[in-house]
Amino acid sequence: MERALNELFRVKELGPDPGFSRFVPGVYDPVGFDWKSAFEPGFKRLFNGLMIRGADRVSRVFLAVFPTEEVLEAFLEEGKTGDLLFMHHPLTMECGDPYGDWGKGFVPVDGEWWARIREKGLSVYTCHAPMDIHPTIGTNAAIVEALEARETGSFFQDRMGAYGRIAEIEQMDTDTLIARLKRIFAIPYVDFEGKKRRDITRIAIVAGCGDVVAAMKEAEEKGAQAYVTGEIHCRVDNDYGRRRFREMMDYVPTTSMSLIGVSHAASEFLVMNTQMRRWFERECGVATVLLEQSHWWR
Numbered sequence: 001m002e003r004a005l006n007e008l009f010r011v012k013e014l015g016p017d018p019g020f021s022r023f024v025p026g027v028y029d030p031v032g033f034d035w036k037s038a039f040e041p042g043f044k045r046l047f048n049g050l051m052i053r054g055a056d057r058v059s060r061v062f063l064a065v066f067p068t069e070e071v072l073e074a075f076l077e078e079g080k081t082g083d084l085l086f087m088h089h090p091l092t093m094e095c096g097d098p099y100g101d102w103g104k105g106f107v108p109v110d111g112e113w114w115a116r117i118r119e120k121g122l123s124v125y126t127c128h129a130p131m132d133i134h135p136t137i138g139t140n141a142a143i144v145e146a147l148e149a150r151e152t153g154s155f156f157q158d159r160m161g162a163y164g165r166i167a168e169i170e171q172m173d174t175d176t177l178i179a180r181l182k183r184i185f186a187i188p189y190v191d192f193e194g195k196k197r198r199d200i201t202r203i204a205i206v207a208g209c210g211d212v213v214a215a216m217k218e219a220e221e222k223g224a225q226a227y228v229t230g231e232i233h234c235r236v237d238n239d240y241g242r243r244r245f246r247e248m249m250d251y252v253p254t255t256s257m258s259l260i261g262v263s264h265a266a267s268e269f270l271v272m273n274t275q276m277r278r279w280f281e282r283e284c285g286v287a288t289v290l291l292e293q294s295h296w297w298r
């Protein structure tokens with residue numbers, strides 16, 4: 001199963017993850033957690049792939065987006081020796097709630113959790129950027145599929161690939177699109193900025209942190225009338241977060257797009273609930289268990 005996942009997401013070929021190769025040391029080193037001893041050699045090099053190797057036989061795969069305590073608790077409780085936890089992030093991220101508190105950003109997972117998982121013979125595999133850029137099975141591909149959209153282009157590119165998709169949808173207004181997104185992502189509300197429109201046929205999609213002004217400008221130049229992402233705002237409660245929030249508010253009056261955030265966590269969980277669940281069941285013949293978060297906005 002490890003080999004099949006590495007091949008599907010081209011984990012080795014694509015090289016170190018651009019985000020987590022910085023964030024994993026950046027979050028664990030200051031708290032003195034010896035992550036280099038806790039995680040598998042391949043993970044320490046690539047920051048994607050098998051993090052913790054448990055017993056060989058996998059009977060069930062648990063699917064989650066972030067290693068929150070709620071998720072790890074459920075995995076430890078329900079998982080049997082050899083079971084696998086598959087996630088998008090190796091670190092929890094708290095991005096803040098548009099109608100609640102601001103978030104803490106990346107949060108370290110107490111080393112005790114990883115030790116307990118190892119003791120129980122459980123495995124953990126995470127896949128970040130390779131899953132965002134994958135053409136057909138991934139965080140962005142799952143959103144295109146759920147909206148029954150037709151992909152026509154891309155934007156927001158780095159050396160690994162494109163994090164944004166441009167796609168055509170049947171014509172609808174902003175409120176109809178928001179209602180559909182609330183249903184797809186099972187969220188109580190969206191975050192919204194920009195203009196409400198009647199004529200949306202082309203949308204831009206970025207799972208996770210799409211709160212990048214340059215990416216929004218590029219999407220609008222490519223004809224997008226709505227921009228659908230996890231976060232349209234950085235609400236991390238520090239100077240960096242406040243500066244990013246202000247940058248976005250300076251940009252907002254200049255755009256004619258509808259900017260819609262569905263929460264970082266829910267935007268990246270969708271693929272687990274749809275494409276990954278199907279993939280594990282069909283390709284590996286294993287049962288899957290979804291570990292949803294009780295709050296997507298946090």
Ligand SMILES: [Zn+2]
Pocket residue numbers: 089207208209264268
């Ligand atoms: Zn993310």
